[in-house]
Amino acid sequence: MTQQNRARDVIVTGGGVIGLSIAWELARHGIQVRVLEQGSFGQEASWAGAGMLPPGNPDVAQTAEARLRAASHQLWPEWTQRLRDQTGIDNGFHRCGGVEVRLPGSLESLEEKIAVWRAEGVIAVPLNSSELFHRIPVLNPEITDGYLLPELGQVRNPRHLKALYQACVQAGVDLRAGSPVIDFTWSGERVTAVKTLAEEHRADEVIVAGGAWSRNLMQRAGHDQLFEPVRGQIVLLETQSSLFRHVIEVGARYLVPRLDGRVLVGSTEERVGFQxxxxxxxxxxxxxxxxxxxxxxxxxxxxxxxxxxxPYAPGGLPRIGRVPGTANLILAAGHFRAGLQLSPMTAVLIRELILGQSSHEWAGELAPL
Ligand SMILES: Cc1cc2nc3c(=O)[nH]c(=O)nc-3n(C[C@H](O)[C@H](O)[C@H](O)COP(=O)(O)OP(=O)(O)OC[C@H]3O[C@@H](n4cnc5c(N)ncnc54)[C@H](O)[C@@H]3O)c2cc1C
Incomplete structure (x- = not known):
């Protein structure tokens, strides 16, 4: 930890999984971090999510999204272990595997999906009806076609958020709930302070991690990044005993079995503003x-x-990097359906950016527009 790192004051705006992961990663590397959260920490999309963690393979992944996913896939076991060692909180991460199935009457081609996964170097195993029955005996017997992603994982996101929050406290992060950021103070292209209703917070670097609310903050910086909220609804069912072990997916909808017999049923995708x-x-x-x-x-x-x-950004990809036309404003938002999955490597990319360590050229494709 260098003296130079210690002196750097970073303000993170937004305390969801992205903001807390960044704060923890920076604090572990000796940077002074303050997180300003308008409500309570980790109570928005990051709490609401299903916690599915789709796989990736860093040796084969080509697109920036696939590389971000693959790098995060590798980091999840390490982050889980470190959080558990530091806080004693078990985030429930495990590789439960996922099965995507085709509903009776659907014309969707699972072969094409299998081919896409395999082109990314991810193991995808076709399953016929008896193999499906063997893996998920309670599956509707009319469903006869599917494939397995054995490396798909899941995390109990509320527990993960608790662990991140606790790890941040222990790493000396200054965590301020009930602190909505309403504006920035500028000196030329540099943000010198972040304004909340009550006070101004001086900053060397400012990170916007405001999830679906990031558009307001970006407008304050003269950028109209079109972040849009996309509502997802979830039902939590409770069964007497665990009925199945794999996540079951059909396109964008899914069943996520928890180890205690609960099953999350998700999710809708609705553009209804902030309702x-x-x-x-x-x-x-x-x-x-x-x-x-x-x-x-x-x-x-x-x-x-x-x-x-x-938080949806144009193209469905997260925007991670320095905001054009500014010297010290950084954006990390727009993770849409995959913010839990992509959070560890997002945090690493931001740390590399702030410390000038960047070694991932592909991350340039995710830079704010
Ligand atoms: C139903 C559903 C299912 C999902 N399932 C999965 C899944 O299985 N796997 C997966 O990887 N992802 C999933 N996601 C997506 C994932 O939850 C999001 O991508 C992720 O939570 C985004 O994290 P975030 O920190 O950017 O946003 P958020 O968690 O929304 O956090 C942003 C925070 O910023 C704060 N904030 C905003 N503006 C300000 C301001 N001006 N001042 C101070 N604070 C501010 C907000 O209050 C909020 O706490 C799901 C989402 C939903 C809704």
């Missing part, structure tokens, strides 16, 4: 979907329903 609420249509559709895949879930207890606002 974070569940709807009868959304929840009914998810329950019907769950019953269609696993009829036994018709007997499950509905424990809870919720909705979250995914």
């Amino acid at each position: 974070k609420r569940t709807t009868a249509t959304g929840i009914a559709g998810l329950i019907e979907f769950a019953r269609q895949l696993v009829p036994a879930l018709g007997d499950a207890r509905v424990e809870r329903c919720w909705a979250g606002l995914r």
Whole structure:
């Protein structure tokens, strides 16, 4: 840890999984970090997510998204271990495997999807009806076609957020809840301070990690990055015992089995602005979907329903890097459906940027426009 690093004051705006991961990564490398969160830490999209962690292979991945996913895939076990050692909190990360299936009557080609995974160097194993039955005995017997991604993982995101928060506290991060950032103070192209309602916070570097709310902050910097909230609803079912072990996916919808018998059913994709609420249509559709895949879930207890606002950026890719025309404003937002999965490597990229260590040229493709 150098004296130069110690002296650097970084302000992170937004305390979701992206902001907290960045704060922890920076603090571990000797940087002074303050996180300003408008509400409570880790209570927005990062809490609402299902915690699925799709696989990747860093030796083969070509696109920036695939490389970010693959690098994060490698970091998850290490981050989990380090968080557990430091905080005693188990985030529930494990590689449960995922099975994507084709619904009866669907014309979708699973072969094409298998080919895409394999081109990325990810193991994808076709499953016929008896292999499907062997892996998921409770699956609707009319479903006869699927494939397995054995390396797909999952994390209990609320626990992961608790662990990150605690690790930040222990690393000396100054965490301020109830502190909405409303503006920046500029000196030429440099942000010199971040304004909240109550005070001004001096900063050497400022990171915007405001999730779906990042557009407001970017407008303050003269950029109209079109971040948009995309609502996702989830139903949590409780069964007496664990019915299946793999995540089951059909396109963008899924069942995520927790080890304790609970099953998350997700998710809708709705462009309704900042309305974070569940709807009868959304929840009914998810329950019907769950019953269609696993009829036994018709007997499950509905424990809870919720909705979250995914941060969508144009092209569906996160924007990570320095904001053009500014000397010290950095953006890390727009992770859409994959912010939990992509959080570890996002944090590493930001640390490399701030410390001038960047060694990942591909990350340039994710730079803010
Ligand atoms: C239903 C659903 C299912 C999902 N499933 C998965 C999944 O299985 N796997 C996966 O990887 N991802 C999943 N996601 C996506 C994932 O949750 C998001 O990509 C991720 O949480 C984004 O993290 P974030 O920190 O950018 O945003 P958020 O968690 O929304 O955090 C942003 C924070 O910034 C704060 N903030 C905003 N503006 C300001 C301001 N001006 N001042 C101070 N604070 C501010 C907000 O209050 C908020 O706490 C899912 C999302 C949803 C909704």
